[in-house]
Amino acid sequence: xxxxxxxxxxxxxxxxxLVFILGLxxxxxxxxxxxxxxxxxxxxxxxxxxxxxxxxxxxxPLIALGVAIGGLGGWYWARVVKMTAMPQMVAMxxxxxxxxxxxxxxxxxxxxxxxxxTSGLSVAGAIIGSISIAGSMIAFxxxxxxxxxxxxxxxxxxVVNTGVLVVGVAFGVITLWTSSLVWLLPFFVLLLLxxxxxxxxxxxxxxxxxxxxxxxxTGIAVALDGFALVNGPLGDAGYAMVIAGTLxxxxxxxxxxxxxxxxxRSVSNVFFSAFGATEETGVTMKGSLKPIExxxxxxxxxxxxQVIIAPGYGMAVAQAQGxxxxxxxxxxxxxxxxxxxxxxxxxxxxxxxxxxxxxANISYEKLFDRDEINAEFPNTDVVLxxxxxxxxxxxxxxxxxxxxGMPILDVEQAKNVIVIKRGQGKGFAGIENDLFYRxxxxxxxxxxxxxxxxxxxxxxQG
Amino acid sequence: MAAxxxxxxxxxxxxxxxxxxxxxRVPVLLHTPLMSGSNFIHGIVLVGGIxxxxxxxxxxxxxxxxxxxxxxxMNVTGGYVVTERxxxxxxxxxxxxxxx
Numbered sequence: 397x398x399x400x401x402x403x404x405x406x407x408x409x410x411x412x413x414l415v416f417i418l419g420l421x422x423x424x425x426x427x428x429x430x431x432x433x434x435x436x437x438x439x440x441x442x443x444x445x446x447x448x449x450x451x452x453x454x455x456x457p458l459i460a461l462g463v464a465i466g467g468l469g470g471w472y473w474a475r476v477v478k479m480t481a482m483p484q485m486v487a488m489x490x491x492x493x494x495x496x497x498x499x500x501x502x503x504x505x506x507x508x509x510x511x512x513x514t515s516g517l518s519v520a521g522a523i524i525g526s527i528s529i530a531g532s533m534i535a536f537x538x539x540x541x542x543x544x545x546x547x548x549x550x551x552x553x554x555v556v557n558t559g560v561l562v563v564g565v566a567f568g569v570i571t572l573w574t575s576s577l578v579w580l581l582p583f584f585v586l587l588l589l590x591x592x593x594x595x596x597x598x599x600x601x602x603x604x605x606x607x608x609x610x611x612x613x614t615g616i617a618v619a620l621d622g623f624a625l626v627n628g629p630l631g632d633a634g635y636a637m638v639i640a641g642t643l644x645x646x647x648x649x650x651x652x653x654x655x656x657x658x659x660x661r662s663v664s665n666v667f668f669s670a671f672g673a674t675e676e677t678g679v680t681m682k683g684s685l686k687p688i689e690x691x692x693x694x695x696x697x698x699x700x701x702q703v704i705i706a707p708g709y710g711m712a713v714a715q716a717q718g719x720x721x722x723x724x725x726x727x728x729x730x731x732x733x734x735x736x737x738x739x740x741x742x743x744x745x746x747x748x749x750x751x752x753x754x755x756a757n758i759s760y761e762k763l764f765d766r767d768e769i770n771a772e773f774p775n776t777d778v779v780l781x782x783x784x785x786x787x788x789x790x791x792x793x794x795x796x797x798x799x800x801g802m803p804i805l806d807v808e809q810a811k812n813v814i815v816i817k818r819g820q821g822k823g824f825a826g827i828e829n830d831l832f833y834r835x836x837x838x839x840x841x842x843x844x845x846x847x848x849x850x851x852x853x854x855x856x857q858g
Numbered sequence: 859m860a861a862x863x864x865x866x867x868x869x870x871x872x873x874x875x876x877x878x879x880x881x882x883r884v885p886v887l888l889h890t891p892l893m894s895g896s897n898f899i900h901g902i903v904l905v906g907g908i909x910x911x912x913x914x915x916x917x918x919x920x921x922x923x924x925x926x927x928x929x930x931x932m933n934v935t936g937g938y939v940v941t942e943r944x945x946x947x948x949x950x951x952x953x954x955x956x957x958x
Contacts, residue, residue: 416899417876423895424884430945433895437938440901444934447905455920461912462924463904479946479947486894489936492929496903499926503910505911507947511864514872549897595912609899618903619870625906626862633905634862635869640902641869646877651889741884747889765886772867814866 397680401451402632406739408446409636413438415639420647424758449631460676466492478710479755483603483745485540490611493774494528497521497617502580504624509575514627519568521620523587528613529621530591533608538595539744544601546696549670550593557593560586597670601786601823603744605655605666612648615641639651651746658740660801661791671798681833688838690847693814694854701735701778704769705750706805708742709819709820710783714844719757720782723848726855736762737769737805738780739787779810783844785823790830799827813837816847891944898937904930 415435422432445461448456470489477485501522509515538545547802550556564586571579598606622637656663665671695705705724709715724734742749750763773779781788784805788791792804793798808812810830815832817839821827840847884892907930911923 416902417880418897420877420892420899423888423892424881424883426948428946429888429891430942433891433898433945435939436895436899437942438940440898440934443902444904444908447908450909450912454907455911455914455923458920458924459908459911461925462907462927463931467926467935468932469937470932470934470936474936474943479943482890482944485936485940485949486890486897489933489940490897490900492936493897493900493903493933495911496907496926496933498915498930499922500906500910502905502922503914503926506919506922507915512941551898608893611893611900614903615900618906619873621903621906623863623866623870623919625909628909631862633909635866637869637902637906637956638866639873640899642873643877643880643897644900646874647881647892650878650881651893654889719891738886747886747892748893750887751890751944751947754944760887760948762894762947763887809925815925829915 401449405446405450406632408442412443413545413639413842414635416643420643429498434547442624450633452629457606471519479752480715480825482751483535483743483748485609486745487535487539487607487610490607491529491532491536491615491728494525494532494610494614494617497614498525498529498584500621501525501624502584503569504579505580508628509571509577511627511830512572514624515572515769516626517620517624519572521617522584523565523568524620525617526584526587527594528584528592528617529589529609531606532610533597534592534595535603536609538600547599547670548596549819550596553593553597553670554668557590560593561590564590580656580831594667598667599671600744601741602666602671603661604741604746605652605663606750607745608641608648608655608805610653610661612645612652615640615644615648619645622775631635654747655741658803659801677759679836683833683835685832686838688814688840689853690840690850693840694813694851694858696779696812696853697778698728698730698855698858701734702735702776703727703778703780704735704737704772704776704810706737706739706779706784706788706807707753708767708784708787709744709783711844712743712752712783714783716782716844717752718847719845720753720850721756721758722852723855726852734762735764735769735772737766737807738763739784739805742784742787766803766805769840773809776810778811779807779813781813781815782848783816786827787825788829788831789823791827807831808834808837811836815841816840818843864942888928891941891948892942894937898934901930901934901937906930906936
C-alpha cells in the first residue's frame, strides 16, 4: 500500500511549512535575513520534490518540461537583470504566481465542476489570481518603461471598471449555477481586463502600494486554490498552499497598509483616485528657483558638520548610487558626518532606496527612517536631495494641497538645501514644490549621476 | 468532505495571525527583501500546479495545467534568486559598516 508514502509526504509538507514561517521570521532582522531565505528555499525544494511522489500522478514528462522551462527562465532572468530593475522583476514574478493560481483554478473547474463547494473556492481563486497577473503585468510594463508610467485615465473609468468586474464575477456565478463550462472563457477574459483597467490609472510613484497589494492578492489566490485542493484526491498539498498563501496574504496586506500610511492615503485612494493625473492650479509660488554651481556646493559641503542625503527615484533612474557612495566617502574623509534620510515610499517599491544604497556598499547603519531623522534637519548644515520631489515637498503641511497630511522629510528646516534635479518639472503628484522656492534652497540641475560626479571631482580638487 | 474545508479554514485563521505577528516589526530596511521573500513563498503554488497537471485527464486540462506549472516554476526560482541577490548586498555591506 502507498499509505506510508502519503504520510511521509504529509510530514514533509508540515516541516516545509514550519521552515517557511521560521524563514519569514528570520527575514525581520538584517543579521538573520539571508539565512531566512536559504531555509525557505530548501523547504520549497523539498516540498516540490516530494510532490512528484504523490500516488496517482501522471503526465511526468509534461511536468518536468514545465518546471524546466519556467525554472530556468525565471532563474536566468532574475540573475541577469540589473539591481535597478528589481521592482519590475518582483512585479513580474508575482504576476506569474497569480497566473499559476488562476490556471490551477481553471483546471479544477474543468475537472470537478459538479462539486459546488470546491468550485466556488476555485472561482474565487480564479478571480483574485486573474486580477493579480493582469495588474502585475501592467505594473511591470510601467516600471520597465515599456508603457507610460503616469496615470492613464480613461473616460467613465469608475463605471466601466465596476461594470467589467460585476459582469465578470456574474459569469463565474453562472458557471457555478449552471455547471456549464461555456461561461468560463468570458469569465477569465473580463477579470483579466479588470486587472488591467484597475492598474492603468495608477501612476509610478504609487507603485510601492500596488506591488505590495498584488503580492498579498497572489497569496490569497494561492490559499483559495489550496482550499479547493484539500477536498480533492491528494488534498494535503492543499494545506501547505493554504498556510503559505495565507501567510503571504497577511504579511502582504500589512505591508500594503504601511506603504499607504506613509503617504497618508488610504489603499482605496491609491487605487481609485487616479492620483497625479491632474495638476494643481491656482497656487503661485513666492520667490524664485536659484541655480547653483557644483563647485559652490562642494565647498559648502566640505565645511559642513553634517550632510544628510535624501535620495529618490531620480537617483535610481540615473543609477547614481555608486557616485553617491564615492561622495559620502570623500566627505567622511574630510571629517564631515554623512547620513541618509530614507522616506518609506521613495522609489518604486517598499524599501527601494535601501536596496540601491546597499548595492553601492553604503552601510545600512547610515540609513535613517523618516521618524528617526526628521529631528536632525534643523541642526544640519547641508541637505542634498537627489532626484526626490514629493517626499520632501512642504506643501504637505499646507491645507488644501493634494499632498496635505503626507508625512515628509522636513528637509526645508536645514540651513542649506541643495536639490539635484534634471529640469524644472513637477513631481509625480503634479504639484509645485514650495521647497525649491525657499531662500535656503538651491538647484543643481542635471542628471543625478553627472551632477554627483561633478561634486565628487570638485571635492577631489578642493 | 466539507469537513476538510473547515479544517483548512481554522488553519488559515491561525496563519493570518502568524503572518501578521511575524512581520509586524520589520524595519523599513528590510521591506524589499521581505516582500520579495513572501513573493517567493507564494511560489508554493508550483505544488498545486504539479498536482493539477499530474491529475489532468484531457488535453484542455493538460494545456492549462502546463501553463500553471511554467508560471509557478518561474515564480519560485525568480522569487528566490531576486531575494537572494538583494540580501547578498545587505550582507556585504555589513562588515564594512561601523561608525562614520
